[in-house]
Amino acid sequence: MVFDYSWLIGGPQGSGVDTAANIFSRVGAKLGYHVFGKREYHSNIKGLHSYFVVRLSDNKIRSNVNGANIMVAFDAETMIRHGLSISKNGAIIYDSSIVNTSIDEIPTIEADHRVRLDEFFKSKNMEPKVSSIIELAKESGVNVYPISFWDALSNIADELKRPELSRMTRMFNVLGVSFSLGVLKAPIAPLLESIEEIFSAKPTIADLNKKAANFAYNYASAKFSGFNASLNETDKEPNIMLVQGHQGSALGKMVCGCRFQSYYPITPASDESEFLETHEILQVKEDRPGSTTIVQTEDEISAIGMAVGASLTGTRSATSTSGPGFSLMAETLGWAGINEVPVVISLFQRSGPSTGLPTRQGQDDLLFAINAGHGEFPRIVYASGDVEDSFYDTGKCFNFADVFQLPVIHILDKFIASSVVTCNRFEPDLVSIDRGKLLEKIDGDYKRFAHSPDGISPRSKLGLENGVFWNTGDESDEHGHISEDPVNRIQMMDKRQKKVEQILTLVPKNDQAVAYGKSDICIVSWGSPKGPILDAIEMHRKEGHEIGFIDIKLLEPFPTEHVKSLLKDSSVIVDIEANMTAQLGSLIRKNLLKDPDYYVLKYTGRPMTCIEIFDSLKKILEKKAEKRQVLLYGD
Amino acid sequence: MAIKLGDYKTGVHNDWCPGCGDFGIVNAIQMSLAEMQIPKHKAAIFSGIGCSGKTSHFINTYGVHTLHGRVLTFAQGAKIANPEMTIIAAGGDGDGLGIGAGHFVAAGRRNVNMTYIIFDNAVYGLTKGQASPTLKLGEQTKSLSNPNPNYNVNPIALAISSGFTFVARSYSYDVRQLKDLITAAVKHKGLAFIDVLQPCPTYNDLYTRDWFSGIDQINEETKKPTPRIYNLADVGYDPVVHYSTTTELNEKLAQALEKSLEWGDKIPTGIFYKNELVTPYTKRITDKVPNYLENPAAKQKISKNGKPTTDISTILDSLRI
Numbered sequence: 001m002v003f004d005y006s007w008l009i010g011g012p013q014g015s016g017v018d019t020a021a022n023i024f025s026r027v028g029a030k031l032g033y034h035v036f037g038k039r040e041y042h043s044n045i046k047g048l049h050s051y052f053v054v055r056l057s058d059n060k061i062r063s064n065v066n067g068a069n070i071m072v073a074f075d076a077e078t079m080i081r082h083g084l085s086i087s088k089n090g091a092i093i094y095d096s097s098i099v100n101t102s103i104d105e106i107p108t109i110e111a112d113h114r115v116r117l118d119e120f121f122k123s124k125n126m127e128p129k130v131s132s133i134i135e136l137a138k139e140s141g142v143n144v145y146p147i148s149f150w151d152a153l154s155n156i157a158d159e160l161k162r163p164e165l166s167r168m169t170r171m172f173n174v175l176g177v178s179f180s181l182g183v184l185k186a187p188i189a190p191l192l193e194s195i196e197e198i199f200s201a202k203p204t205i206a207d208l209n210k211k212a213a214n215f216a217y218n219y220a221s222a223k224f225s226g227f228n229a230s231l232n233e234t235d236k237e238p239n240i241m242l243v244q245g246h247q248g249s250a251l252g253k254m255v256c257g258c259r260f261q262s263y264y265p266i267t268p269a270s271d272e273s274e275f276l277e278t279h280e281i282l283q284v285k286e287d288r289p290g291s292t293t294i295v296q297t298e299d300e301i302s303a304i305g306m307a308v309g310a311s312l313t314g315t316r317s318a319t320s321t322s323g324p325g326f327s328l329m330a331e332t333l334g335w336a337g338i339n340e341v342p343v344v345i346s347l348f349q350r351s352g353p354s355t356g357l358p359t360r361q362g363q364d365d366l367l368f369a370i371n372a373g374h375g376e377f378p379r380i381v382y383a384s385g386d387v388e389d390s391f392y393d394t395g396k397c398f399n400f401a402d403v404f405q406l407p408v409i410h411i412l413d414k415f416i417a418s419s420v421v422t423c424n425r426f427e428p429d430l431v432s433i434d435r436g437k438l439l440e441k442i443d444g445d446y447k448r449f450a451h452s453p454d455g456i457s458p459r460s461k462l463g464l465e466n467g468v469f470w471n472t473g474d475e476s477d478e479h480g481h482i483s484e485d486p487v488n489r490i491q492m493m494d495k496r497q498k499k500v501e502q503i504l505t506l507v508p509k510n511d512q513a514v515a516y517g518k519s520d521i522c523i524v525s526w527g528s529p530k531g532p533i534l535d536a537i538e539m540h541r542k543e544g545h546e547i548g549f550i551d552i553k554l555l556e557p558f559p560t561e562h563v564k565s566l567l568k569d570s571s572v573i574v575d576i577e578a579n580m581t582a583q584l585g586s587l588i589r590k591n592l593l594k595d596p597d598y599y600v601l602k603y604t605g606r607p608m609t610c611i612e613i614f615d616s617l618k619k620i621l622e623k624k625a626e627k628r629q630v631l632l633y634g635d
Numbered sequence: 636m637a638i639k640l641g642d643y644k645t646g647v648h649n650d651w652c653p654g655c656g657d658f659g660i661v662n663a664i665q666m667s668l669a670e671m672q673i674p675k676h677k678a679a680i681f682s683g684i685g686c687s688g689k690t691s692h693f694i695n696t697y698g699v700h701t702l703h704g705r706v707l708t709f710a711q712g713a714k715i716a717n718p719e720m721t722i723i724a725a726g727g728d729g730d731g732l733g734i735g736a737g738h739f740v741a742a743g744r745r746n747v748n749m750t751y752i753i754f755d756n757a758v759y760g761l762t763k764g765q766a767s768p769t770l771k772l773g774e775q776t777k778s779l780s781n782p783n784p785n786y787n788v789n790p791i792a793l794a795i796s797s798g799f800t801f802v803a804r805s806y807s808y809d810v811r812q813l814k815d816l817i818t819a820a821v822k823h824k825g826l827a828f829i830d831v832l833q834p835c836p837t838y839n840d841l842y843t844r845d846w847f848s849g850i851d852q853i854n855e856e857t858k859k860p861t862p863r864i865y866n867l868a869d870v871g872y873d874p875v876v877h878y879s880t881t882t883e884l885n886e887k888l889a890q891a892l893e894k895s896l897e898w899g900d901k902i903p904t905g906i907f908y909k910n911e912l913v914t915p916y917t918k919r920i921t922d923k924v925p926n927y928l929e930n931p932a933a934k935q936k937i938s939k940n941g942k943p944t945t946d947i948s949t950i951l952d953s954l955r956i
Contacts, residue, residue: 029956241954255945257937260716281924283946290935290945291924293715297708298741305701305708305738309681310716312699312709313933317716335702395943425951433938462697463717463933465676470692472700473684481647481692482700 003033003058005229006068008085009176010051010078012108013044019198020072020173021052025242025420026194027177027186028056032236036061036531037420038607040635043267043358048108049077051635054420058234062386062421062531066611066633069229070184072176074149076101076130077108080117081635083133088141089228092134093179093220095172096146103128145183145224149175152219156212171212178213182220186231191217239425245417246271248387248426249346249410252394253318254282254292255428258344260310260317262295262303267359268417269320269348300325304332304345311336311343312471314438314461316398320346323365324355326409330372333407337377339471339480340449340457340496342401342408342436344394349413349527351605360605361415363527363578367586369409370556378499380404381556383411385530388423390416393553395431396511403436403506404499405456411555413578415528415607442466447478451491455498500557512559513552515566521620522548522570524563524596526555526584528607529576535610536617545621552584560591567592574598574620576613582628599628606634640669647692654844656807656833657686660754661693663805663813664723668696670818673721681710683726683735685761687754690725704735707742707751714749717933718917721821722749729759729767732788736768742826743797747916750820750827753790754807756835757842764838777840790830791895795888795908800915801827802891802908806847806864807834812904819906825915832864832902852900867894867905876910884910 007024011017021037028035033056042048053064067085071078076098086092103109103117118128126132134144149172157165165171174195181191192210199206250272253261263273277294284290293310297303303319310317321329326347336343347369351362369381380400384390390412397410437458448469450457457478460467470480475492477483504512516534523533530551537547550566552559567573575585575596580603585596600616602608612631619625643665651657668678678696682688684703691698697720701709710724731739731753742751757770764778768788775782794802801823805813813831820827834844845851849860867874872894876887891908920927938944 026956240956241951242956243954247954251947251950254947254950255943257935257943257945259932259935259937260712262712279950283949284936285939285944285946287936287944288926288930290930290937291927291932293920293924293927293932295712295715298737301705302708302738302741305705306712306715309699309709309712309714310932311712312679312697313713313717313720315716315932315935316937317712317932331702332705422956425955426947428943428945428947431943432941433943434941435938461933462679462713463676463720465674468676468695468697470698470700472692473702474700480698481645482689 004055004061005057005070006053006055006065007180008051008053008068008071008082009173010049010073010082011075011173012047013041013050014046016170016173017050017052020177021054021420022198023174023177023191023194024054024180026197027181027190028054028231029240029242029422030190030193031186031231032234033057034059034061035242035420035422036063038064038415039418039420040606041359049081051078051082056231061535063535063608063610066609070180072180073098074172074176077106079130079133080106080109083137086137086142089143091143091145091183091227092137093145093147093176093183094134095149097148097150099131099134099146101130143227145220147179147220152216156215159215160211171209174209174212175216178216179220181231182217183224183227184229184231185221185227187233188214188217240422241425242420242422243387244271245387245419245421247275248390249384249394249412250275251426252391254279255431256316256395256398257433258292258316258318258398259290260293260307260315261320262297262306263320264297264300264303264325266322266325268350268414269322269325269346271417272320272346272348300328301332304329304343307343308332308336308341311341312462316402318344318346320348322348322350323352323368326365326369326372333379334373334375334377335473336407337373337379337496338375338473338475340405342405344397344401345407345409347409347411348417349411351603357605359414361413361578361607362603362605363413364580364583364603366411366526366555366579366583369411376493378404378496379406379556380408380503380554381411382408383527383553383555384416385527385551387416387419387421388426391426392430395433399432399434400503400507402438403434404503405436405459406499411527413528439464439467448480449476449478449492449495451478451495454502455495456502503557504559504561507554509562512554512562513550513566516549516551517546518566518569519546519548520570521572521574522550522567523574523576524550524552524567524584524588525576526552529578532608532610532613533576536613539610539614540617540621547617555587558587558591564592572597572620574600574617576600578602578608597627598625600631601628602631604632604634609633638669638672638674640665643668643675643695645693645695649693650689651686652837654834654836655686656756656835657690657754659807659810659813660725660752660831660833661690663810663817664690665694666810666814667817667821670814671821677719678721678723679713681706681713681722681724683730685727685730685759687725687727687730704730704733705738706730707735707738710749711742711745711747714747715916716931718748718928718931723817723821724749724751726753727767728753728755728757728769728790732768732790732793736788739793740797743794743799745916746798746800746825746913748825750817750829752817752829752831754833755790755830756833756839758835758838760835760838774841776838778838789895791907792892794828795891795895798913799828800825800910800913801906803828803906804830804832804904806832806904808844808847809864809904812866816906823909824911825913863900863902864904865901867903867907872905874906874909876912879912
């Protein structure tokens with residue numbers, strides 16, 4: 001029997017839910033499980049609800065399931081929101097003081113949600129209270145474990161003779177994770193180790209938390225010893241890392257030589273820039289240390305302007321943003337296009353339009369990325385499907401930018417950025433660096449935009465002797481001086497456009513689109529649905545149904561021929577993506593002249609689970625599916 | 636071999652209107668580069684949009700004609716990535732103080748070691764004479780259908796309050812003074828700003844060459860015009876912050892702000908404020924990254940035989956479970 005177990009912790013933002021989840025994830029990884037965790041939070045600093053689900057499994061996992069097996073709730077809202085998503089034979093560990101809290105006493109539940117809850121409790125003939133949730137959970141076979149978190153704090157305070165600790169509710173999180181691990185009979189050593197590692201910079205806090213953890217672990221394992229599931233030491237694969245989503249592209253940038261990044265703070269992109277800045281001094285083999293210069297700018301217009309300016313000096317340069325910031329970058333994107341400047345824009349999508357759902361998942365910027373900026377110019381839009389891909393893809397994006405001399409939009413998203421996963425140690429040796437026609441020395445005459453058969457001219461950089469050039473956002477001649485001559489205009493437009501053909505010829509097929517098995521029924525998708533899709537088709541495979549999956553990574557220019565050839569043996573095409581209008585679907589229709597047979601879409605702002613995709617595919621297999629299915633799971 | 640003034644000129648046809656103040660500015664930049672003997676590949680002129688935006692095409696150094704209002708962003712990025720370059724940014728008053736005002740303020744706070752020249756003619760020339768941010772409230776230049784309904788930006792005061800550490804004004808027909816100021820600005824350790832007053836002979840019929848030369852202010856004794864423009868250096872004005880005391884700093888800031896308000900019969904030019912005691916951005920980076928100046932972004936070796944040389948194994952080890 002494969003062990004596959006999900007743990008949920010919730011609480012008000014700012015109360016340390018992340019730290020608790022971090023500890024649990026580390027413990028899971030230390031025990032040798034595969035880990036997949038996702039964080040959900042509001043656009044808020046303190047008080048609104050946030051939660052973390054960490055899934056552990058013996059097998060490789062790439063997504064969450066629906067619900068969880070075990071949950072810790074020290075506030076009433078977590079209980080109300082998630083109490084009924086705990087599966088049969090699972091467990092709810094909760095603070096006994098919340099039992100009588102009614103939903104009216106929880107102001108942070110949205111008005112619409114409150115109405116739904118009222119209707120729900122009315123239909124069950126129950127009071128709208130935490131106690132009703134507990135009762136329903138029990139009825140469905142969930143074990144409920146009331147614990148007084150407050151008493152636990154007092155006991156710890158007494159034991160340590162530090163009365164002030166009895167009011168330290170921040171400790172609830174460490175208590176919660178330790179109670180859980182006690183119930184799950186996990187070995188205690190990884191718990192204490194994890195706390196020590198996480199608080200390594202603050203030894204006294206580490207010590208305090210370890211004492212609290214010890215207390216809570218022992219208390220729960222003694223009191224609730226009969227629970228049916230346990231966490232054990234399993235065979236650990238070598239070279240496994242526990243990474244947060246934003247670290248993949250940040251580490252990719254360090255390795256591939258990105259030495260300048262400018263950014264304006266925005267969720268969910270800023271974490272990547274902050275990680276880069278924390279590690280700004282870089283160790284370099286057989287050389288003095290290098291560094292990444294990170295500049296926090298006054299807005300996103302400045303962020304891309306600075307990145308383009310830095311790129312003109314020959315520096316591999318990038319900016320990192322999300323939809324609203326990318327909107328502001330559109331004009332400069334065109335400037336980089338007409339001036340053939342290599343620059344990488346890491347676009348961490350979230351749900352739009354406008355500010356939309358600022359902290360929630362969405363894939364609604366694909367067509368915007370492809371079309372942003374006025375006028376016609378080539379660009380590359382490239383999407384990564386998960387953290388591991390994002391590390392390697394980052395290096396590829398910088399190579400594309402240098403080789404084809406154009407802006408590259410590297411699409412990631414909130415789902416990737418705020419997930420925590422175990423994966424194989426990144427291998428920098430698998431990354432190659434190709435700077436294309438960047439010159440290190442120039443003799444004689446030089447023309448920055450000299451015509452060439454492939455449309456790509458040798459590139460000078462600011463500071464290079466004999467390499468003086470001009471740039472302008474106007475149409476220009478081969479030197480880069482303004483020209484409105486109609487003959488020059490058509491030559492220059494055609495020169496730049498030749499890159500499209502070059503891209504489709506030179507980018508390896510397997511970097512354009514990846515086929516994960518082929519079958520009569522074949523999924524097409526892009527970006528982060530990859531994980532839940534792979535998990536879902538694995539589940540169908542176990543039930544004897546083969547479903548193919550094409551992950552399209554190069555989205556502009558669209559690799560029509562390659563995708564066509566990958567789909568040639570499939571008669572049923574299912575487009576899966578996290579937006580309302582099926583944006584990839586429109587590219588398929590336009591380029592392949594084919595309407596996908598089914599669409600599975602999600603735009604609630606919550607990531608897809610493998611269960612949802614499994615279910616929607618099942619309907620398709622059973623020929624019971626509507627052409628368009630909309631996924632709704634998640635809070 | 637010495638670099639000659641002519642070496643900084645390109646063969647690009649100059650399409651500015653006859654009598655345009657822009658000519659004086661481009662000449663002064665070229666003269667200053669020649670005076671400092673800066674090799675042409677070691678300098679870059681960044682320009683904004685509008686008539687002044689074409690400046691970079693007339694100067695034979697690296698030339699980057701950017702976007703409307705965004706010139707400082709491109710210029711700072713280049714300078715931070717390659718601090719060996721001499722960077723001069725140039726743009727109009729609408730470019731820098733209207734659409735680009737946010738970048739103007741942010742650049743002051745950053746104090747990157749480079750020079751920013753604003754071509755200040757109080758109108759949007761290339762779009763046929765609309766009011767720019769430096770045109771005063773109620774003034775009506777010839778293509779306006781109504782008097783200007785907006786109060787003006789005071790570029791000198793804005794620069795001083797934003798953190799620019801070298802703030803000067805010049806007049807485009809005083810090419811010699813302007814050249815000297817550009818040289819001083821380039822040599823200044825920090826962000827230097829020069830507001831250059833310049834007539835737009837086509838669209839600004841208020842601030843004309845004659846007006847600046849005081850043709851309406853005839854001295855009764857000499858029967859000659861009394862020029863509006865005067866040089867602060869000629870009246871014993873000391874713009875420099877010499878000591879890092881709050882008292883002196885406040886005095887110099889207050890004096891500069893007061894001078895920035897002088898307008899009308901007499902218009903001060905020259906250096907209003909200069910403070911090299913404020914750390915330039917370079918220093919703010921070297922405090923964190925000690926070898927930044929020897930090994931800045933643009934100079935770093937990132938690969939050997941197509942393979943990365945950056946060693947991230949320590950970070951990867953820390954992520955290992």
